[in-house]
Amino acid sequence: MPLRVEETFAARLAARGRQTGMWVCSGSPLVAEICAGSGLDWLLIDAEHSPNGLESLLAQLQAVHGYPVAPVVRPPSGDPVLLKQYLDLGAQNLLIPMVDTPEQAADLVRAVRYPPHGIRGVGSALARASRWNRIDGYLHNAEDTLTLLVQIETVAAVENVAAIADVDGVDGLFIGPSDLAASMGLLGQQDHPDVVAAVEHCIREIKAAGKPVGVNAFAEATARRYIAAGVDFLLVGADVALLARGSEALAATYISSADDDARASY
Template sequence: MPAAENRFKSALSRGQLQIGSWVGMADPYLAEITATAGFDWLLVDGEHAPNDLRTIMEQVRVIQASDSHPVVRLPVGETWMIKQVLDAGAQSILIPLVESAEQARDLARAVQYPPNGVRGVGAALARSSRFSGIPDYLATADAQIWLGVQVETRAGLAALDDILGVGRVDGVFVGPADLAADMGYLGRYDVAEVNDLILDALGRIAAAGKAPGILTTDPAFAATCRRAGARFVATTIDVTLYAQAIRQAAQQSRDNLADQT
């Protein structure tokens, strides 16, 4: 019995568009609600959301029970962190702020068992092997792990071709917010100079045979990125969506009831 198929990885390898949402509420109940929405993938954010290993695992668990696929973003690309989330059952991970092929090669080794990598062999204790319930897990797990790296600085873009040359990197996500900040446009997402670099990078990633990714809540720019080659596209952030909706609801209630006395 082999490791479960990574449906997200398989779909991307076939060139299929995968539409996703950011999951930053750090709560499995809310993640489960989001998993009913119909997205192809959901990004459980361990970088900017208040998540730890246990909350990540619980969210991965409820998302895996849906038709959506969980992708875990770690705060940094530490080998021990990668080992823990893989053992907790994540099959797809995204690592921020990758700026060199050397970093990418270290990450590639971290997601593979020896002799190809350095992932610790502790599957007997792990949820990923169904607690030793998958007899062939060690022999088949590597092929089902999807490794995505974020390129989100000028240094990262300068090293993009070298990063794309690391065979075990499956996808490259271009980080618009950090790239804009690194270029001197902190908090601005409408700068042509930044967007031109993003679109150029997406095209280069696609040409190299890797899956290009992006997060944008602007429908027009999302469509432009798709035309440039983006294959995994996040279009929604649960935290901001909820914040906007609940504020609007409060204001509508005030407007509706304010003059009723």
């Protein structure tokens, strides 16, 4: 019996409006499943700064499947070989870090498309993406089953943001204030006025290009500021940060010597 493809993140954005989500960085399918049932709209399963390989990514995609949440996967880089493997695993929604130029963005579009429009290797008969060729017409329709998001994280990317947003095949742009702050010489100061101004500049440029724009904002006041600025999707927490802060609060409640200094979660 032919199978259907799940709804893409881009389709969710178009149909449902703003999407609020969280990071899943633990590498645990159990934690991913707990987060998937939280009521949030989407999860970012991260492999750039988290202990995730192909096997753990596969297990997490399987764990969240069937929940009303969109999984987006972030690889450590835009390496076409790695992207091919992620796509074959069944990752439909990709967020690529550190995209600074429209040329890089165009290369990523080619990396996620089959020839003649791209360079993705053909292995659908072996791959979960096509449910082992149980999805009719997968090879010819694969690009319609994917969402490609690129991340704006440097001064160079901010300067090129309009051109990056204009690349056909880029479905949305996501702003990373932490790396952007570092690129601006303001390491650890993602709420600095200059960083906030750069983020809001990018939001305006991306919205003007007609593309969805997202941002990372763990502080509620910052998140609400960017919501007011018009972001379409955002991340407001992380599994590991919730566990770290929650366990520290528990220790501070019952152990008088526990370190109760406030710590940043991002």
